[in-house]
Amino acid sequence: MPWEKNFNPDEALEKAMKAFWKNGYEPTSMQDLLDCMGIQRGSFYATFENKHTVFKMALERYEKFLLYWFAQTESKHSPKASIIHIFETTLRDAKDNPDYNGCFMVNTALELAPHDPEVGELVARGFAHVESFFLKMIKKGQADGSISKDLNAKNTARVLMGLMSGLRVLTRTQLDISTSQALVNHAKNLLG
Amino acid sequence: MPWEKNFNPDEALEKAMKAFWKNGYEPTSMQDLLDCMGIQRGSFYATFENKHTVFKMALERYEKFLLYWFAQTESKHSPKASIIHIFETTLRDAKDNPDYNGCFMVNTALELAPHDPEVGELVARGFAHVESFFLKMIKKGQADGSISKDLNAKNTARVLMGLMSGLRVLTRTQLDISTSQALVNHAKNLLG
DNA sequence: CCTAGTTTGGAACGATCGGTACAAATAAAC
DNA sequence: GTTTATTTGTACCGATCGTTCCAAACTAGG
Numbered sequence: 001m002p003w004e005k006n007f008n009p010d011e012a013l014e015k016a017m018k019a020f021w022k023n024g025y026e027p028t029s030m031q032d033l034l035d036c037m038g039i040q041r042g043s044f045y046a047t048f049e050n051k052h053t054v055f056k057m058a059l060e061r062y063e064k065f066l067l068y069w070f071a072q073t074e075s076k077h078s079p080k081a082s083i084i085h086i087f088e089t090t091l092r093d094a095k096d097n098p099d100y101n102g103c104f105m106v107n108t109a110l111e112l113a114p115h116d117p118e119v120g121e122l123v124a125r126g127f128a129h130v131e132s133f134f135l136k137m138i139k140k141g142q143a144d145g146s147i148s149k150d151l152n153a154k155n156t157a158r159v160l161m162g163l164m165s166g167l168r169v170l171t172r173t174q175l176d177i178s179t180s181q182a183l184v185n186h187a188k189n190l191l192g
Numbered sequence: 193m194p195w196e197k198n199f200n201p202d203e204a205l206e207k208a209m210k211a212f213w214k215n216g217y218e219p220t221s222m223q224d225l226l227d228c229m230g231i232q233r234g235s236f237y238a239t240f241e242n243k244h245t246v247f248k249m250a251l252e253r254y255e256k257f258l259l260y261w262f263a264q265t266e267s268k269h270s271p272k273a274s275i276i277h278i279f280e281t282t283l284r285d286a287k288d289n290p291d292y293n294g295c296f297m298v299n300t301a302l303e304l305a306p307h308d309p310e311v312g313e314l315v316a317r318g319f320a321h322v323e324s325f326f327l328k329m330i331k332k333g334q335a336d337g338s339i340s341k342d343l344n345a346k347n348t349a350r351v352l353m354g355l356m357s358g359l360r361v362l363t364r365t366q367l368d369i370s371t372s373q374a375l376v377n378h379a380k381n382l383l384g
Numbered sequence: 385c386c387t388a389g390t391t392t393g394g395a396a397c398g399a400t401c402g403g404t405a406c407a408a409a410t411a412a413a414c
Numbered sequence: 415g416t417t418t419a420t421t422t423g424t425a426c427c428g429a430t431c432g433t434t435c436c437a438a439a440c441t442a443g444g
Contacts (some may be wrong), residue, residue, distance in 0.1 A: 006410095006421080024303060026218040030402055040423050041403080051402065102302065109365045110294065110302050111216060124367055131371065158374035166358030173301045175316055179323065182350035198391080198440095222432055232393050233433085243432065385444100392439070401430065409422070414415100 009047050012037040016048075017058035021104040024111050025055055055112075056122060062104045063126050070133045079141035080191050083134060083160065087167065087184045094171035094180065102172025106165055127161065134160040141191075148192045156190065163187045201239050204229040208240075209250035213296040216303050217247055247304075248314060254296045255318050262325045271333035272383050275326060275352065279359065279376045286363035286372065294364025298357055319353065326352040333383070340384045348382065355379045 015037045019028050030051060034044060048054040073082045094100045101107070105126040113120040135157035141147030163183055170180045207229045211220050222243060226236060240246040265274045286292045293299070297318040305312040327349035333339030355375055362372045 023307065024218075026216075027307075029400075031400085040421095042406095042422050042424085045403070046421070101306070106361060107302050109361060110299050113365050114293070115215065115219075120365070123365060127362075127365070127367055155374045155377070158371040159378045161371060162358035162362060162375035162378075163354060164358070165361040166354035166356070169298060169301060169357040169361060170319075170354060173305050173312070173315060173319070175319055179350040179353060182347045183354035185347070186351045186354075221430075223430085232391090234392055234394080234435090237433075238391070387442105387444080389442090390440085393437095395435085395437100397432105397434070399431075399433105401428105403429105404427070405425085407422105407424095410420085412417105412419090414417075 007039050007043065012039055012047075013054070013057055013061060016054050017061055017104070020055055020058050021062070021107070022099070022101045024107060026111075056118060059104065059108060059119065059122050059126075063122070063129070066105070066126065067129060070129075074133075074137070078146055079137040079144070080146050082137050083191060084188050087164070087187045090164070090167060090171065091177075091180055091184045094174075095177060100171060100174070103168040106168040107172070130164065131157050131161040138191075151192070159190065160187060163190075199231050199235065204231055204239070205246065205249055205253060208246050209253055209296070212247055212250050213254070213299070214291070214293045216299060218303075248310060251296065251300060251311065251314050251318075255314070255321070258297070258318065259321060262321075266325075266329070270338055271329040271336070272338050275329050275383060276380050279356070279379045282356070282359060282363065283369075283372055283376045286366075287369060292363060292366070295360040298360040299364070322356065323349050323353045330383075343384070351382065352379060355382075 016033055019032060019036045023032075030041070030044075033051070033054070034041060037044070039047075044054075048057065070082075070086070073085050077085050105123060108119060109123045109127070113123040135153060138147055138151065138153045138156055142149050142151070142153060163186065167180055167183050167187075170183065171177075208225055211224055211228045215224075222233075222236075225243070225246070226233060229236070231239075236246075240249065262274075262278075265277050269277050297315060300311060301315045301319070305315040327345060330339055330343065330345045330348055334341050334343070334345065355378065359372055359375050362375065
């Protein structure tokens with residue numbers, strides 16, 4: 001019996017994800033992908049089917065990271081602090097990282113989702129995860145008394161989702177960071 | 193002396209803008225452009241230099257429409273109502289129009305601006321216009337007493353900008369409209 | 385009517401696109 | 415050491431990319 005791959009498909013996918021994240025689907029050519037993944041065409045098509053499939057895999061990988069990040073945050077902070085942490089970490093990443101690329105999910109939502117039903121479904125699922133994380137945190141906070149019960153939990157979660165989407169737009173374009181800062185402060189104040 | 197163009201460059205540019213708006217820069221091929229503009233290659237390059245230039249022209253055209261829309265709104269509504277009108281009209285457009293394409297400026301901010309300095313500048317200018325419109329409305333409202341002076345005008349304008357960016361993301365992806373609705377309601381409540 | 389000046393419609397360009405085909409290289413199984 | 419199954423590296427595919435070029439079409443001025 002033969003021989004195993006001498007590259008790690010998971011690491012290669014990680015690199016593909018970063019390329020798509022930075023430049024988007026169309027502008028990332030197969031050659032760009034092969035170069036950054038460090039593999040050859042033959043290996044690529046044997047392992048990942050084609051460009052479109054590897055993009056979906058990259059997006060699902062990103063989704064998994066998001067969920068993991070949420071779970072980690074929830075385990076380390078109070079409900080209210082968890083929400084604040086998500087916003088502040090996003091802002092800090094944008095500030096510290098000179099080539100910050102926003103949110104892969106949001107970028108894809110605008111570039112590809114409107115014209116690609118498969119990707120559109122993945123993006124919708126991703127957004128739903130974010131909203132339901134916020135909702136879960138708010139409800140938990142209202143249950144333990146750290147968040148006011150006067151807040152409409154569902155609406156507030158939706159507003160937070162919108163604020164986060166806006167934040168990702170503003171941070172990706174690297175405009176005046178103080179606008180992003182104002183948005184994060186606002187999100188914090190929302191929770192009382 | 194010769195002959196004049198037998199197509200209207202302005203109308204052609206309008207059609208190019210719609211194509212770029214809907215599909216973005218890269219996915220819109222020269223052939224797509226020529227087809228939708230209804231002109232031939234020769235005429236295109238004689239009139240618009242090249243694809244990149246016509247994109248910038250389209251973006252500037254969009255910017256002009258935005259400013260015109262703001263000016264019209266301001267002339268017809270009170271300061272506070274003007275802000276609300278901008279948000280509500282955006283939401284209604286998204287609801288009514290089955291192939292709503294979000295905001296050309298926001299789409300471009302994510303797709304092209306990070307890797308294209310010229311476009312990046314146009315986008316930054318566009319965003320600045322939006323923010324300063326909100327700021328102007330808030331200050332006007334505070335001057336005539338219709339908006340509370342307790343609000344920090346600059347921060348509120350920034351938050352509105354972020355909310356509008358988020359709204360454009362959510363509406364373009366055509367997710368659950370109620371999330372967008374919650375965002376618009378929130379913007380309205382912001383103004384007291 | 386003729387000429388000058390401009391636009392128009394396409395042919396054609398080299399480069400690059402995503403994807404396929406296939407022989408050479410490789411390593412485990414016998 | 416031979417066989418066998420799989421991967422790997424490249425050559426190559428037709429299609430399409432954005433752009434250039436140029437002759438034919440055409441209108442206005444002389």
